[in-house]
Amino acid sequence: MDIKIQEAAFNRPRPSPAGTPPPSGEPSAVRKFLLNRGTSAGADKTFAIVMLISALSIFAIVALIATELVLRSQLTLHKFGIGFFFGSAWDPVTGQFGALPFIYGTLLSSFVALVIAVPLSIGLAVFLTEMCPRWLRSPLAFLTELLAAIPSVVYGLWAVFVLVPLLREHVNPVLGKTLGWSGFFTGPNYGIGMLAAGVILAIMILPIISSLTREVMIAVPHAQREAVLALGATRWEMIRMGVLRNARIGIVGAIILGLGRALGETMAVTMVIGNRPEIAKSLFAPGYSMASVIANEFSEASDDLYLSALIEIGLALFLVTIVVNAIARLLVWAVTRGAPVQVA
């Protein structure tokens, strides 16, 4: 009971005079004095050290992952060198390993996903932050959150039994007829293939791009919107000049973060991309991605060279996603740092 009351007291927002810095920051002189008083200093030191070790274990984990990947891919790293990433022959029987078809598949399917997902997610974010009636905002946000909570394997299941037949029967024939001249929509129409992988990836990365875009749009100060409106702008002009222009770096960050997710996505892609290590221009053609070749062939990799080749693909994927994520984080931080308090 006693504790409950105390807790309630702690949680009550205290009236703070305007201009007071937020609670985080340098501990005050009083607190420093109290911390250095000496009693239970031993227990406090131990506690701090345990917390420090936990935090350091995150470094250890990432370092372990990196060293394991490098050590276990030594065979192909030495045998093929940098040529591993430019060779397009993948023949485990004769020991020929080139990762180009997988890199191509990963890049192409992620690119298709971005082309579909970026306009849609920005549209959704614009609608949610600037246009949506208040009563609709929370349910819609919840729905998109749910989209993020669906496991990859369930997306894959849905794609195999609903999306692929839909593409094969209705969408692909139309695309072939209208855009077949471009060379991107030709060839036999299996349903599975690059296009199916791109579409399911787009559905999967939509929530992450749109929720981050929303975040950076909310971070744009209201004064910006009011200023543009006061000059006589229409709502769209206000969104374009007042909001999107100010949030653009953050939106690029959100898109890159979505790209990072798409590059590493495994299960859903494996189930619909077709799993054929070939480089084809047509989006109808089956392909293969870096993540799906690992998922499919890792357990049947019989000799050390084969295993090493797959682990090297994993290493490449690891490094690429680190770089992509780092860039995206820096961009998002650059925008949301120092953002005004979010007004719901």
Place this chain on the structure above:
Amino acid sequence: MATTPAVYRNSRSNSVTRMVTDHLFTGLAILSTVLVVAPLVAIFCYLLYKGASSLNLAFFTQIPQPVGEPGGGMANAIFGSGLLLAVGSLLGVPVGIASGIFLAEFGRGSALANAVRFTADVLNGVPSIVMGISVYALIVLPQKHFSAFSGGVALGIMMIPTITRTTEEMLATVPNAVREAALGLGVPAWRSVLSITLRTASPGIITGCMLAFARVAGETAPLLFTAFGNNFWSHNLNEPIAALPLQIYIYAISPYDDWHRLAWAGSLVLIVLIVISVALVRFVASRGTLKANN
């Protein structure tokens, strides 16, 4: 009554264009919202329709049948998922919360804290399949056999970054005066962190843990080469074990209609479990903010 000056006429036609553009883009934003919501509704409806029609008591009580024999369930996979998640949580939750405490209470603003934060973000971005082969190389290869333990470790590692970051963020919202009040009453610093600061921030921290839990509950890729899957009952941490997402994957890519039905039923169960935990998160989080406002 002279004719309207050219400047005004121009501006009127200009304003018509602007109005049209405004309506056009409003329409586009609404259209994209519909296009985003449509597949979600489609997935859920189809899942409910397919899953509910294949769901029965046997699904929760029986283990998988051999190919060709009808019936069977995923009881062992549901249990396996529970065991894997328990092992994962035992690893991920304490390490995640402790790292969060370090970032918020001890390392605030230091270069080390920034580095930890950045590394946690990197870890968050590591593709799950890469996590799978790393844990395979770390644990399965030296042990020379697949095991439930290695699967749990893979899931646990994936939980750490989310929990660390939410814990840190939630602790940062606790006012310094609360910490000073505790210290002023003579509470040791470690005790003040654990029973005062952490407790005050607990709704948010629980939210973070549940989100991390919901995220790894559906993971398949890290389990492919660690927990591996098992068609029989197993509760031994040193043996391969079945997991719900893994079983769904195996059944989904099989050529048998009967197994496809089981895959749908399994997906429905998995989604319901995840949605329940997400809804719980929202409930806990909203209760937390309510408490703070009264």
